[in-house]
Amino acid sequence: MNSMHQQRNSVGATTTAKRPVGARRQRGASLLEAIAYLGVAAVVVLGAVSLLNGAFGSAKSNQTSEEIVSLRTAVRKLYLGQTYGTTSMNGALIAASAVPSTLTRSGTDGITNSWGGTVTVTGDTSAFTIVYAGLPKEVCMNVVSGASGWTSVAQGKNIADEFPVKAAKAQEVCSAASNDVTFTAS
Numbered sequence: 001m002n003s004m005h006q007q008r009n010s011v012g013a014t015t016t017a018k019r020p021v022g023a024r025r026q027r028g029a030s031l032l033e034a035i036a037y038l039g040v041a042a043v044v045v046l047g048a049v050s051l052l053n054g055a056f057g058s059a060k061s062n063q064t065s066e067e068i069v070s071l072r073t074a075v076r077k078l079y080l081g082q083t084y085g086t087t088s089m090n091g092a093l094i095a096a097s098a099v100p101s102t103l104t105r106s107g108t109d110g111i112t113n114s115w116g117g118t119v120t121v122t123g124d125t126s127a128f129t130i131v132y133a134g135l136p137k138e139v140c141m142n143v144v145s146g147a148s149g150w151t152s153v154a155q156g157k158n159i160a161d162e163f164p165v166k167a168a169k170a171q172e173v174c175s176a177a178s179n180d181v182t183f184t185a186s
Helices: 031-078 090-095 137-145 167-173
Strands: 004-008 014-018 104-106 110-112 119-124 127-136 152-155 158-160 178-185
Touching: 031 090, 031 119, 031 127, 031 137, 031 178, 090 110, 090 119, 110 119, 127 137, 137 167, 137 178, 152 167, 158 167
Parallel strands: none
Antiparallel strands: 004 014, 104 110, 119 127, 127 178, 152 158, 152 178
16 A cells, blocks of 8 residues: 555645655554453453352342241141141142242142252141252351241251351251251241
């Protein structure tokens, strides 16, 4: 390309002026600028994903707590003034449409939580239990440490019966990567 261009002077005549060598007009971004931009964008996206994961984890913990408390309330309402018996209550809860919509129902007595674990509500004459299976450790810790209004919360031999549950006790109850927690109420 020619480094000369035409220019009009005040009289109307055209003259040819030279551009200084090396004063080419730069268009677009260089490769280094593009790489830097992509690097910054990747850091921003990773930060956003990390924040979203934390927010979704917290929302799942809250949802789980609400499901368990909702089941407890439904059982107490459904069996008001009666004994709880000694069998599964899942069928009666499903028939009464008392199972939270966030839990999956299957057949006449199957209830599954969002982690694929079973939820089993069973009577014990003057009390009842809700076994909530498959809780990830971090969700279990949040649910157990925030639990109140229960007689006990347990997994295996690890039992919490003082509320609010202290973090160290919640860690004992929620010791596995996937936890089957039993909530007992009367």
